[in-house]
Amino acid sequence: xxxxxxxxxxxxxxxxxxxxxxxxxxxxxxxxxxxxxxxxxxxxxxxxxxxxxxxxxxxxxxxxxxxxxxxxxxxxxxxxxxxxxxxxxxxxxxxxxxxxxxxxxxxxxxxxxxxxxxxxxxxxxxxxxxxxxxxxxxxxxxxxxxxxxxxxxxxxxxxxxxxxxxxxxxxxxxxxxxxxxxxxxxxxxxxxxxxxxxxxxxxxxxxxxxxxxxxxxxxxxxxxxxxxxxxxxxxxxxxxxxxxxxxxxxxxxxxxxxxxxxxxxxxxxxxxxxxxxxxxxxxxxxxxxxxxxxxxxxxxxx
Numbered sequence: 637x638x639x640x641x642x643x644x645x646x647x648x649x650x651x652x653x654x655x656x657x658x659x660x661x662x663x664x665x666x667x668x669x670x671x672x673x674x675x676x677x678x679x680x681x682x683x684x685x686x687x688x689x690x691x692x693x694x695x696x697x698x699x700x701x702x703x704x705x706x707x708x709x710x711x712x713x714x715x716x717x718x719x720x721x722x723x724x725x726x727x728x729x730x731x732x733x734x735x736x737x738x739x740x741x742x743x744x745x746x747x748x749x750x751x752x753x754x755x756x757x758x759x760x761x762x763x764x765x766x767x768x769x770x771x772x773x774x775x776x777x778x779x780x781x782x783x784x785x786x787x788x789x790x791x792x793x794x795x796x797x798x799x800x801x802x803x804x805x806x807x808x809x810x811x812x813x814x815x816x817x818x819x820x821x822x823x824x825x826x827x828x829x830x831x832x833x834x835x836x837x838x839x840x841x842x843x844x845x846x847x848x849x850x851x852x853x854x855x856x857x858x859x860x861x862x863x864x865x866x867x868x869x870x871x872x873x874x875x876x877x878x879x880x881x882x883x884x885x886x887x888x889x890x891x892x893x894x895x896x897x898x899x900x901x902x903x904x905x906x907x908x909x910x911x912x913x914x915x916x917x918x919x920x921x922x923x924x925x926x927x928x929x930x931x932x933x934x935x936x937x938x
Contacts (some may be wrong), residue, residue: 640820642666644699647660648694661844663841664846668818670815677822691791717787720779726767729767736749742756753812757807757810758776771798789819789822859930865919866915899918
């Protein structure tokens, strides 16, 4: 299988008036062609610096970057990479259609302009001047510009910023359609629900390092206890708290919530001793809880 992205022992530092900032500290990331991967992390984690090196906008201090088995410059010059970044403005005084058509003219085998406008959800504003667009519409135009070359790899840095809920849903519907044809998608986002809902896998960064890499279900399972919620009025909380695998028990109206170290043992014991228990739900830690636990702490330089 072709490798979509391969980053090996990548490092990048910047000199500032306050001293040297080690933005990326020896990360290794491999993404197979056809994967949709979310790049997550708090501000300052190194996500945007990593994307800049991936796109050849910044040279690493050390390490190796390969994009679709090429250097970043070779992949981009071949029209194999589309990117939607946080910075930069749309060219003014052009209609949306004119801008997308102009970008299409730069490539040997672009997608049809009308097809791209429909896919990006901007066909209804195709004749509007770019400076007359809302924030969400501008983001979707950026997407159209990134898609028009029909790239094999699409890189998105905070793509749904300024979009309302409806716009975000439409955006990710378009992304699913794009990725379904075997394309590779890497996106950085602060919206953890987007990573949970749309990524095959998440790479979690903190302090310039990768602290977790895998399906979001796997990352969530690394932290926090599972919880059992059941409708069980008039139950003895002390007895429930003493069940095998239960760490604590609390009452919420007619329901009880059991925090568990072993939810399988706990639910078996709960049903054995309380056959009237109903509406049983077992939930794990959310991605937000995992994100906070895995990214909080010092940078490891001490």
